Amino acid sequence: MSMRIGWGDESGSDSARDPNTYILAAVVTGENQADQVRDTMRLLLLRGQRKLHWHDEQDKRRRLISETVATLPVTAVVVVRSTGPGEAMERRRRKCMERMLSELSECGQTEIIEIG
Numbered sequence: 658m659s660m661r662i663g664w665g666d667e668s669g670s671d672s673a674r675d676p677n678t679y680i681l682a683a684v685v686t687g688e689n690q691a692d693q694v695r696d697t698m699r700l701l702l703l704r705g706q707r708k709l710h711w712h713d714e715q716d717k718r719r720r721l722i723s724e725t726v727a728t729l730p731v732t733a734v735v736v737v738r739s740t741g742p743g744e745a746m747e748r749r750r751r752k753c754m755e756r757m758l759s760e761l762s763e764c765g766q767t768e769i770i771e772i773g
Contacts (some may be wrong), residue, residue, distance in 0.1 A: 658692075659687045659688050659689055659730060660687075660688045661685050661686065661687055661688065661765060662684065662685070662686060662687075662688050662691045663683050663685035663686070663761070663766060663769075664684055664685060665681065665682060665683035665684075665751065666681075666682055666683075667679070667680065667681045667682070667744075667745055667753070669750075670746075670760055671677065675739065676742070677678045677739060677741060677742050677744065678737060678738065678739040678740075678749075679737070679738045679746060679749035679750055679752075679753050680732065680734070680736070680737050680738075680753070681735070681736045681737075681753040681754060681757050682735045682736075683734050683757060683761065683768055684726075684731040684732065684733045684734075685731060685732045685734070685761065685764055686729070686730055686731045687730070690729075690730045690731075693700070693729075693730070694729050694730070694731060696724060697728075697729060698726075701721070703724060709721050716732075716746070724733075724762070725739075732764050733758060734760045734761060734764065736753045736757045736760065737753070737754045738752050738753050738756075748769050
């Protein structure tokens with residue numbers, strides 16, 4: 658069985674759009690497809706751009722990025738926790754992480770490494 662490689666990101670709430678919400682997302686692929694995924698994502702970078710960041714992109718670019726990601730050989734997992742204002746963001750993050758790890762385990766992911 659080949660190793661699976663994944664990438665993840667997280668986002669705290671935007672008080673105007675999704676107050677008291679926390680989002681955790683990950684994509685996972687087989688190690689044989691990881692280079693293809695990286696190369697495809699690098700092709701989306703604009704001149705001088707070091708990384709893609711949804712917040713910085715215009716609608717047309719967001720559509721291109723979304724359509725490109727949809728063609729990649731990845732499994733995507735998104736976990737959202739939305740609560741009342743009394744719950745601390747760290748608790749929302751922890752609860753999302755617990756669920757994310759469970760979901761990734763169901764997808765066959767056996768190792769998670771936190772970077773940075």
